[in-house]
Amino acid sequence: MPKKVLGYRQINESYKDLNNRSRYFFGFRLMYGLTKNLTVMTMVGASNHHFRRIPTNLTNYIVNHHKISYRVNPFLLEGFHFYAKYRLINFDGEQRHLRIAAYAEATKSFVAHTEGESSLMTDNSGYGGGLIFTRLYKRFATSVTWGFIKSEPYKQHDKYRTLKFQSGDVTMYNVSFGYRLYPKKYDTYKDVNINLYAEFINKDYTAAQITYNGAPYYYAFLKNIGLPSTLYTYNGLVANKYSELRTTVQFIFNSSNRIDIGIAMPVYSRSYLHDYPLIYLNFQKYFFR
Amino acid sequence: MRNNQSYIQKIIPNRCFIPLKYLPTTLFFLYTYGFSNLQAQFVSAEVAIDGFTCSMCALGVEKSILQLDFVAEMKMDLNTSTAKISFRKNKPVSIHKIADKILDAGFSVRYINAEFNFPKISIDNYSIFNDGDNEFHFMDVNPDTITGPITLVLLNQKLSSKKTYTRWQRWIKEDSKRNGKKEKVYCVTLLRH
Numbered sequence: 001m002p003k004k005v006l007g008y009r010q011i012n013e014s015y016k017d018l019n020n021r022s023r024y025f026f027g028f029r030l031m032y033g034l035t036k037n038l039t040v041m042t043m044v045g046a047s048n049h050h051f052r053r054i055p056t057n058l059t060n061y062i063v064n065h066h067k068i069s070y071r072v073n074p075f076l077l078e079g080f081h082f083y084a085k086y087r088l089i090n091f092d093g094e095q096r097h098l099r100i101a102a103y104a105e106a107t108k109s110f111v112a113h114t115e116g117e118s119s120l121m122t123d124n125s126g127y128g129g130g131l132i133f134t135r136l137y138k139r140f141a142t143s144v145t146w147g148f149i150k151s152e153p154y155k156q157h158d159k160y161r162t163l164k165f166q167s168g169d170v171t172m173y174n175v176s177f178g179y180r181l182y183p184k185k186y187d188t189y190k191d192v193n194i195n196l197y198a199e200f201i202n203k204d205y206t207a208a209q210i211t212y213n214g215a216p217y218y219y220a221f222l223k224n225i226g227l228p229s230t231l232y233t234y235n236g237l238v239a240n241k242y243s244e245l246r247t248t249v250q251f252i253f254n255s256s257n258r259i260d261i262g263i264a265m266p267v268y269s270r271s272y273l274h275d276y277p278l279i280y281l282n283f284q285k286y287f288f289r
Numbered sequence: 290m291r292n293n294q295s296y297i298q299k300i301i302p303n304r305c306f307i308p309l310k311y312l313p314t315t316l317f318f319l320y321t322y323g324f325s326n327l328q329a330q331f332v333s334a335e336v337a338i339d340g341f342t343c344s345m346c347a348l349g350v351e352k353s354i355l356q357l358d359f360v361a362e363m364k365m366d367l368n369t370s371t372a373k374i375s376f377r378k379n380k381p382v383s384i385h386k387i388a389d390k391i392l393d394a395g396f397s398v399r400y401i402n403a404e405f406n407f408p409k410i411s412i413d414n415y416s417i418f419n420d421g422d423n424e425f426h427f428m429d430v431n432p433d434t435i436t437g438p439i440t441l442v443l444l445n446q447k448l449s450s451k452k453t454y455t456r457w458q459r460w461i462k463e464d465s466k467r468n469g470k471k472e473k474v475y476c477v478t479l480l481r482h
Contacts, residue, residue: 003393189348
């Protein structure tokens with residue numbers, strides 16, 4: 001972002017889970033250009049994806065929480081996400097650039113995230129970082145992100161038990177492509193921009209580890225129960241590697257307001273953070289002084 | 290006024306302290322050295338910016354530059370990433386600050402061509418013109434006399450592209466040897482059409 005420019009982004013995601021219940025995530029992010037090279041962001045997230053705490057009967061929860069008969073997840077304030085991006089290298093040319101930036105992020109979460117895949121979009125407490133390579137050439141842009149996520153274990157102490165849930169470590173290598181479809185030639189700042197955007201989210205994560213009263217809790221039994229819901233739970237806990245395609249149409253109004261409408265679908269394996277199709281509608285605005 | 294006053298006597302107030310016979314000479318010197326020096330200033334600039342293609346980025350650059358109090362108006366060509374900037378007459382202009390604003394917006398300068406209103410001066414390679422606010426070091430120019438609005442190509446590292454600066458680096462280094470290395474001077478050549 002330009003120096004001393006403030007922006008906000010409102011993130012709205014929705015999908016139907018395997019029981020056909022509607023699930024939502026809302027994020028409100030503030031962005032600020034501290035220097036010409038450093039951008040910082042902070043986000044607060046809320047959703048009905050989680051419970052605040054894991055119920056006392058762990059096995060009952062692990063076996064049943066994806067069944068249609070299980071109680072509905074409440075809408076909860078999930079946590080706060082902090083992000084900083086620093087531009088390391090910058091080669092600018094006429095209507096083109098090549099840039100390399102490093103980013104670091106951290107999240108403080110207040111919910112019980114019980115999936116194998118770590119996520120810093122307020123699901124897990126944890127930290128992460130990586131590099132972003134961006135190439136712009138006229139109306140076409142490509143970007144490659146390599147990063148990692150390391151989540152903090154979710155810990156819960158009750159009168160008669162201690163529970164620790166550690167989501168897996170994530171390595172990601174995302175590739176995105178953007179193209180300005182319209183206008184081909186600008187007249188004024190008021191021209192509506194229409195951009196097509198496609199991002200392949202590629203993640204590789206290790207299995208979840210559950211510790212119950214100090215001893216490992218093995219969840220392989222879920223596979224043997226044979227119900228769709230328990231198989232879903234099991235698959236969401238074990239190590240996985242997947243590729244997901246997010247296609248978005250971006251509309252930019254008055255060169256400062258942006259609306260993104262998009263859909264995410266699995267390409268190879270899948271993510272268990274959400275079901276598909278995942279629909280999102282995001283709003284973004286920059287405040288130029 | 291008496292009826293037999295000359296035309297000049299009629300238009301000059303009686304309280305004018307300059308003896309009438311010296312008025313034409315006085316006016317001539319005021320024009321060439323006095324009034325012209327008062328008008329010695331940046332008039333406008335054409336700026337080309339590298340690193341973006343979209344109007345959102347262009348707006349960020351434009352808003353950034355318009356914050357400068359000496360900028361009167363800016364007109365951006367969104368298709369070529371170039372902008373024409375006109376300056377306020379009564380404010381000191383700093384082209385360095387314009388370049389800083391482009392960098393703060395996250396982009397780079399491709400070139401800056403600035404129009405400066407010169408009094409009548411002689412120029413040559415490595416000659417210097419200093420009007421108190423701005424110092425110009427001329428490079429690769431034929432011995433000449435210039436006056437009025439002249440378009441200069443700015444060659445400093447921050448005010449040009451890497452390619453341009455590399456090409457002119459030899460001249461700039463020679464200028465530093467001859468004239469001393471100073472901050473905030475403008476290393477310039479004349480725009481050749």
